[in-house]
Amino acid sequence: MSTPTVDADVVILGAGSAGYACALRAAQLGLTVALIEADKVGGTCLHRGCIPTKAILHTAEVADIVRSAPGLGVRATLDAVDIVAVNAFKTGVVSRLHRGLTGLIEQRGIRVITGVGALKDPHTVDVDGRAVTGRHVVVATGARPAMARGIEIVGHVITSDQALGMDWIPRTAVVLGGGVIGVEFASAWQSFGAQVAVVEALDRLLPFEDEDASAAIARALRRRGIAIKTATSVSQVIEDATGVHVALSDGATLDTDILLVAVGRIPNTEGLGLDRLGVTMEGGYAIVDERCHTGVANIWAAGDIVPGPQLAHRGFAQGIAIAERIAGLDAPPLVASQVPHVVYSDPEVASVGLTQAQAVAAYGPDAIVAESQTLGGNARSLVLQTSGMVKIVRVKDGPVVGIHIVGARAGELIGEAQLIVGWEAFPEEVAPLIHAHPTQTEVLGEALAALAGKPLHTHV
Ligand SMILES: Cc1cc2nc3c(=O)[nH]c(=O)nc-3n(C[C@H](O)[C@H](O)[C@H](O)COP(=O)(O)OP(=O)(O)OC[C@H]3O[C@@H](n4cnc5c(N)ncnc54)[C@H](O)[C@@H]3O)c2cc1C
Numbered sequence: 001m002s003t004p005t006v007d008a009d010v011v012i013l014g015a016g017s018a019g020y021a022c023a024l025r026a027a028q029l030g031l032t033v034a035l036i037e038a039d040k041v042g043g044t045c046l047h048r049g050c051i052p053t054k055a056i057l058h059t060a061e062v063a064d065i066v067r068s069a070p071g072l073g074v075r076a077t078l079d080a081v082d083i084v085a086v087n088a089f090k091t092g093v094v095s096r097l098h099r100g101l102t103g104l105i106e107q108r109g110i111r112v113i114t115g116v117g118a119l120k121d122p123h124t125v126d127v128d129g130r131a132v133t134g135r136h137v138v139v140a141t142g143a144r145p146a147m148a149r150g151i152e153i154v155g156h157v158i159t160s161d162q163a164l165g166m167d168w169i170p171r172t173a174v175v176l177g178g179g180v181i182g183v184e185f186a187s188a189w190q191s192f193g194a195q196v197a198v199v200e201a202l203d204r205l206l207p208f209e210d211e212d213a214s215a216a217i218a219r220a221l222r223r224r225g226i227a228i229k230t231a232t233s234v235s236q237v238i239e240d241a242t243g244v245h246v247a248l249s250d251g252a253t254l255d256t257d258i259l260l261v262a263v264g265r266i267p268n269t270e271g272l273g274l275d276r277l278g279v280t281m282e283g284g285y286a287i288v289d290e291r292c293h294t295g296v297a298n299i300w301a302a303g304d305i306v307p308g309p310q311l312a313h314r315g316f317a318q319g320i321a322i323a324e325r326i327a328g329l330d331a332p333p334l335v336a337s338q339v340p341h342v343v344y345s346d347p348e349v350a351s352v353g354l355t356q357a358q359a360v361a362a363y364g365p366d367a368i369v370a371e372s373q374t375l376g377g378n379a380r381s382l383v384l385q386t387s388g389m390v391k392i393v394r395v396k397d398g399p400v401v402g403i404h405i406v407g408a409r410a411g412e413l414i415g416e417a418q419l420i421v422g423w424e425a426f427p428e429e430v431a432p433l434i435h436a437h438p439t440q441t442e443v444l445g446e447a448l449a450a451l452a453g454k455p456l457h458t459h460v
Pocket of ligand 1 (some may be wrong): 013014015016017018019036037038039040041042043045046049050051053115116117118140141142143161181227232268302303304307311312313314315354
């Protein structure tokens with residue numbers, strides 16, 4: 001008996017940020033959509049990434065606020081962090097968003113097909129023996145934790161997937177990898193009372209951020225008691241009854257309850273059939289043009305399987321743009337440097353646009369001016385007891401090309417920065433905008449005023 005086929009205008013493989021955003025927009029534009037998902041709609045971001053980590057980081061922040069309460073005149077003591085209750089809070093947030101998303105997908109008339117899919121030909125996805133055909137196929141199968149060479153994920157050697165399911169708080173933790181995921185877990189575990197060390201092979205934390213931002217976050221984390229070893233790699237990992245023993249390239253050994261391996265994420269493209277159909281693949285990534293088209297028939301790709309920053313909002317934007325292009329609309333290409341980055345550690349790190357080094361490489365050393373201001377003199381930051389910095393990079397007599405912020409709530413401040421960079425505003429144009437007082441946004445205003453030649457609070 002032949003299995004029935006499903007026909008749609010758009011067949012989407014993977015219902016994470018990129019896939020479901022594409023599905024919602026395509027359905028909104030009147031296209032019929034089949035959305036294939038092996039696990040749960042929402043993907044990594046909702047179930048194993050952005051949302052559960054941010055829920056945990058929020059409880060970590062609350063723990064720190066309680067600790068600091070007596071210093072602010074509020075009598076309170078932190079009895080304990082109840083990780084079972086923390087997990088219940090996290091699961092509650094995820095479940096609510098999952099219910100909302102499932103309802104929205106259903107309401108838009110999107111056909112969800114559960115199963116593992118692979119491309120049979122440019123218009124057909126085979127889902128566990130069932131053919132799903134479409135005029136267009138969008139591949140958005142996401143990524144999974146990368147393994148570190150010679151380190152097996154077993155026992156108390158874990159990735160972020162297992163870390164999010166832990167029902168105990170480690171007394172000690174070693175985080176291998178000083179990227180976003182590593183820094184966020186290090187921050188949360190330290191707030192929960194663990195003694196944390198971060199080991200990074202490169203010479204600084206968050207190596208894709210501006211060097212000053214990397215230096216500021218390293219200073220702030222060290223002040224919080226987190227040990228940081230950069231330019232250091234792990235040579236051996238042994239687990240026995242006493243814990244995990246992590247031998248480092250500098251000869252030291254760290255004995256720890258848990259080792260989190262956070263060394264990046266690799267695209268889920270094996271077995272999809274993309275290479276067989278002629279899609280160019282590099283290191284497991286699907287190569288696409290600026291429209292997210294693979295160059296083969298009507299096959300598109302988006303999200304973490306496409307080279308670039310692996311961020312939910314990038315995948316989201318790509319998915320929406322693909323749907324619009326399929327519907328015949330003229331969606332402009334995504335400008336990679338205008339995708340904001342936020343690290344939700346304490347303090348937060350947020351940026352948009354070029355780092356100073358990237359700007360110098362793009363425009364030449366004499367064409368770039370940078371202005372840094374600390375949050376130290378900002379009234380609102382003082383009240384919030386946060387320190388950090390704002391750095392703005394501009395082209396001489398030209399637009400702002402990058403803004404970098406470290407401090408509490410930096411992830412919220414980046415919205416204004418994004419408008420400035422996205423609109424290629426000159427400091428002279430935006431410096432006159434009035435910022436509410438007292439807010440942290442005043443630091444942005446101060447740095448812009450300095451770049452426009454009118455610094456007010458700067459000591460001379
Ligand atoms: C711990 C952690 C924290 C993060 N925090 C943030 C953050 O704060 N902000 C941010 O922007 N980004 C964050 N990210 C990154 C973000 O989660 C990803 O960039 C985003 O989820 C990528 O979306 P995607 O649609 O490309 O893939 P995914 O969300 O991974 O979705 C892909 C989907 O495809 C399905 N799939 C895979 N193969 C098949 C197949 N063959 N057949 C059927 N289905 C398949 C998978 O089950 C999955 O549901 C975080 C990631 C992690 C791991």
